[in-house]
Amino acid sequence: MATYDKGDRVRVTATFKTAGTVTATTSTSTQRKPDGTDTSLTVQGGSGTGIYYVDVDLDQIGTHTVKVASTDVVIASETVELEVTKSVFDHS
Numbered sequence: 001m002a003t004y005d006k007g008d009r010v011r012v013t014a015t016f017k018t019a020g021t022v023t024a025t026t027s028t029s030t031q032r033k034p035d036g037t038d039t040s041l042t043v044q045g046g047s048g049t050g051i052y053y054v055d056v057d058l059d060q061i062g063t064h065t066v067k068v069a070s071t072d073v074v075i076a077s078e079t080v081e082l083e084v085t086k087s088v089f090d091h092s
Contacts, residue, residue, distance in 0.1 A: 005087035013053040014068040014078040026072035029054045034062025058084045
């Protein structure tokens, strides 16, 4: 698992395919922060049909879990965990 500094912004991508073919679909995304709160993220279309991304602001120290779910043609999801530590530049 990669480690990030508090305050970083990370792009998480997901690709949804059926039988190897990229398929147009609708996606939603949720970020669970280390304090247990959930935040809805805006899903953007990527460089091709079926490719999606979300930009995640890592504003708390601990493990952030991000889930991008396809809710249309392909029913699937991708979940990633991002570990956040205190930045050497964070003096608070």
